[in-house]
Amino acid sequence: MPTPAEVQRAVLDIMASQRRDAWKSPELKQAVMAKLGMSGDQEKDVRRAFAALEEQHYLAGEGNGSARQWKLLANGPAAAVRPSIDLSLALLKLRQLARHHLPNSVIGDLEGYFEGAARVLRANPIDSRSESALAWMGKTARLDAGYPLIPPTVDEQIFETIWAALYLDQTLFVRYQVAAREITQPKEYEVLPYAIVEKGSFWYLVVKHRRSSGKQGSPWLMRLDRMLAVENRGFVLKREPGFNLQAFIKEEKALEWFASTPEPLVLRVRERGSVPSQFRSVRLSDDQCITEEEGGFVLTATVAPSIALNNLLLERSPFVEVIAPASVRREIGRLLREAASLYADDGCNDGDGVDHTAAQPSSLGSAA
Template sequence: MNKNNNDRSQLSELATATLELMATRPEGFPSSELQAALGMHGDVRTIRRALRELEEKEFARPTGATKGRVWKAIKPIPSSRRPTVNESIALLTLRHLAYRHLPSSVVRSLEPDFAAAEGVLQAHPTASNLAAARLWMDKTARLHGRYPLIAPSIREDFFEIVGHALYNDESLDITYRTSLEAEPKQYRAMPHALIEKGPLWYLVVKNRRNSGKPATPIPLRMDRIVDVKPAGIDLPRDKSFSLDKFIRQDRSMEFFPGDPVQIRLRVREIIEDGQRVEHAFRSLKLSPDQTIEDLEGGFMLTATIVPSVPLTNLLLEKSTTVDVISPLSMRQDMISRLKRALAQYEEPLEVLDVSGRQPSS
């Protein structure tokens, strides 16, 4: 056998294409399905030669009998060339910021390129043209807009299983427990999207309905998935599903969303050192149709919004400078919440025990 041969140039074009296909199924690719998928590249003999080449060069290994043989990639796809400095920056930024947004098979296939990118940037420590590139990774960051809450833990193998099923349009057997349920529920579902929102990850699925009616997309919190297993090709993917519509129109990712309404806010802008401090709502819009009417000391904001828990929390956060004028129901809700908060803070500390509860008399 030819050991330590990781040079992509030593693989035939068909062997490289075969290895790339294997990498999409880490659990193994049945030989019969491989031959069917590669049929356009050559006949059965040619495909078998490519498989034998991968085995001899230790890029892949078969298991099982001839009829039920399964092939697995045991080495990542070798990089075809040395990346440029700019490509190296792009590759390492991708690995740093978005690895969970990619299927695990894609990440694995890029590992040689990541390694090559690191090699490029570390090749000449004193080279001035590489110094700026090496420092770039410490010059950009992605932060969430609110207080940085510690994200709940999620098993890495769950991301691999979910990413693989999502990439290949395969079903999943999910065991899931909400915060209100004592016992988890089990069901089969078809994954449609994976969303990162703040410190949380959501898997959007459609499950099988006994009524025969079309299923509604459901966002499941990844940290509440107790177990997940691949279920192969079973449920169909809804070809009409649009992730953009799901997020922006259906508002399914909001907590307890209401019907769209027009909101009017009186926004005050503070003065510091004789200068007006621009309020965030001037540049960060609540909706595409937002309008602003300048007033003395601030402005009146009008926008079409969807009432929800996140929106309420945002308005409470800005309550020292933002008044809800309409709709009246939202204004009354804000008044009630702020009164409750004030009542809690006006409670003398000496009548509270260490847990914050008022002791019984």
């Protein structure tokens, strides 16, 4: 025989997982008894559960007798928060993937829902939908391309202070260690945060600061791991209209590691063995074109030369030759000669027994 607490939990689970505006009392009673395998003479136990949940502000009843209807209250106690199974899955995946992409004030408001979502999925381990939702949590992952570098540490208190100020458009005082080696002493800034950008291993804060004229300058970037101290100064600077994050990202050369004007890039790509180049699967630009030739292909695409592009080409250098533009070809050649000079005295040769026709490693994706 189920305990009163088990009957009440079954009521909440059914109402949360099968969301309706209202449940007719006989229908809800039948669903609970079927779920718990209760006999007809235990109907009074379900009615007592309805009354107890209403008294605890989990449910609201309306009407009398068989016409009575029950509604699940969203503003009940924290333990009463029981999202549907589908919403529970979405909430828990949000918590897993969106860390630091929502302000702490919002995450704090959602904690009750996160806990409720976990309760819903744990409450029905034999329910096939709950089982599938729980399993889904371990079926998706997000990985960065390339070697998994350990990102620089950013103090959680710095994150929290930044999120609060960014969310409310408040001014920050930042004590900042600039990158230039000749500048050893930290600098101090009073800035207004406009946006936050995560790129690879780094977090960047897009800010503006007040010029001597009193006006705010152009937006610029501060790396969070270089912030030594951050304080909220309240509403000192006012956010100026017209800032567009996507436009800033597109135009800001620092985020593309000093990108220059887009121009045609021509690559000769060699393919060895049966493994196709990953450049056949991913595109460098929307206008990318491939011309087949023996042993591989020639790729043309309009791109903005940058450090990021150079790094990609260097990584693929055993299999990719830069044909144009000449400036990129010269730079890649120079970097490769410098790299080769570091190994010039090792006495290495191609007769080392290593299979050089094996799968081509790539940060673009797996070789398979």
